[in-house]
Amino acid sequence: MSRSLEGKLAIVTGASRGLGAALAQHLAGKGANVVINYTSDNSTAAAKTLAADIESKHGVKTALVQCDITTQDGPGQLIEIAKSTFTKDGRFQIDIIINNAGVVNPAPMGSVTYDDFDNTFKLNARAPLFVIQAAMPYLPKDRSGRIVNVSSITTSMGFWWQSCYAGTKGALEAMTRVWARELAEQATVNSINPGAMMTGMYTGLPQEMLEKVWSLNYMAPLAKPREGIDSPEIVEAAKGLGGRPAYLEEVSSIVGLLCSPESGWITGQVIGANGGGVMTKG
Secondary structure, three states: OOOOOOOOOOEEEEOOOHHHHHHHHHHHOOOEEEEEEEEOHHHHHHHHHHHHHHEEEHHHOEEEEEOOOOOHHOOOOOOHHHHHHHOOOOOOOOOOEEOOOOOOOOOOOOOOOOOHHHHHHHHHHHHHHHHHHHHHHHOOOOOEEEEEEOOOOOOHOOOOOOOHHHHHHHHHHHHHHHHHHHOOOOOOEEEEEEEEEOOOOOOOOOOHHHHHHHHHHHHHHOOOOOOEEEEEEHHHHHHHHOOEOHHHHHHHHHHHHHHHHHOOOOOOOEEEEEEOOOOOOO
16 A cells, blocks of 8 residues: 555544544555544443554554543544644644544434434534634645545435434535635545445344335445455345445545545545445536
C-alpha cells in the first residue's frame, strides 16, 4: 500500500470495531498516525487490541480517546487529548477527520419515539459538527486537510423504518455541503454513502427488517456473490440477503482515496460506496 499519508494525523470516531476499525487500519497502512475514538467501556479491549495491531503492522503512532462526543464537552476533550499526544516541537495539526460514529435505531412510523430520534440525531448529525468545530484551529491552512463523513445509502432510497437514521444522515450530507464551502481554505469535505456492510449490524434487527434488506442488496449490481472468489459462507449468506454486503476494506478504500493528496479537487460530494445500489448524478 502506498504511504501517501506518511506522518499525517487522522482522527476516526467510533473506531474500536467494524467500519471504524477498518478505516483506522487503512489510513495507518498509508502512513497516518491515528486517534481511535470510542465511547463505551465495553469497547476498551477492542480499541486496545486495534491500536496494538496498527502500531505493530504499520509502524505508526496511535492514541486511544474514550469520550462521548455527543456531550457538550466531548468533542473538545477528543481534540485536547489528541493534541497532548501528538504535539511535537510546539506544533500540532489535524490532517484528517473521519466522522464514522453512528447509530441506527430502526423503527416503523407509528412507533418512533422522541428519544429514538433525539439520540440518533445527537450522534449522527450533531456530534460531527462539534468535532469539526473543535478541530478547526488545528486544521491545515493550505487546503490539504481531508474530512469524510460516513453517511448512508438510506438517505437516497427511502428505506423502510429509517426515519431516524436516514433523516439524521441526510442532515449530515446537507452539512457536508455547507462545510465544504466554509472550510475550503483548510480542507475538502465529502461524504460516502455505504449500504449493507459485513459488520454484524443486522444481527439485532427484527426479521421483518432483515427481509427488507434483500431489496437493498439486490439493487446493487456489484453485490452478486462471486463463486470461487467470495467464500462459500458469503455465497450462501447472500442468498437470503439479495446479495453480499460490502467487505469493510472495499468501503475503507474509498475513504482512503478521498483522503489522498490526489483528491484535492473533490469537495462537497456524496461519493457512492455501495456497489451501485444507489446511482446518483453528481
